[in-house]
Amino acid sequence: MNSCALSPTDKKAYAKDVGQILVHKHGKQKFYTPRQVKQASSQSRYTVDWHCWAMCLYSSPADFNDYHAATGENCDYAAMKAEMATALTDGASESWFDFDLSWLEWPDFDLPSIFDIFD
Template sequence: MAFFTGFILRIKKNRAIKLYLRKLPRLLQKDYGRSKRYRPRQVRATIERSGLPVEFSCYAILIFCSKKAFDRYHTEMGETCDYEAMRSYVGNLFFNGNTNFSAHEVLPSSTDFDGGFHGIDTGGSD
């Protein structure tokens, strides 16, 4: 039973991350303008406003915020999240193993955005 529960949780997490990669760049840009990085509370507010899954918002904060902001946010929230393990997870699943990805890689430019993200393995299920 634990395997099944873990499997379902992993599917939900992968779907949420994929939604963050696809939808958040445009939504964050609309809400706060184009930026290399956003603040964790901005990312969280955009997730909540847009109806995206809140349960895995740590991953969105990991993608769109600096490590320092990620760590500070989670300390303030009393949460413990392993930044390096999470980056590895996202990098392996969506960036062909590259853990040095940046939000800039998923942010659309004004001329090439087609509603998706470019150069990224879209692994995981829809």
């Protein structure tokens, strides 16, 4: 499997794993640093090469873009976040999703039921 390719099922499970680690280690925050996300990704049950998928959910757009500019990786924040949001909401996010929102600001969703990170 390509290191940046994830199925919708894997995206949802990966987001949950990384989210649980982030909240457990750093508390509930609007955004996490790329370093925090990479560390959480490496501690998840998924390969660390997928950290950019978590970073588009849990890091700010500016931090995501700065990180990828510095590493020379060509990752599209908006496209990746849209894919993750679609996977997490089983396609319900396509008409309302605002890419500038943090994961804590998503409307009309019970985040604990999506991520189960507050249990």
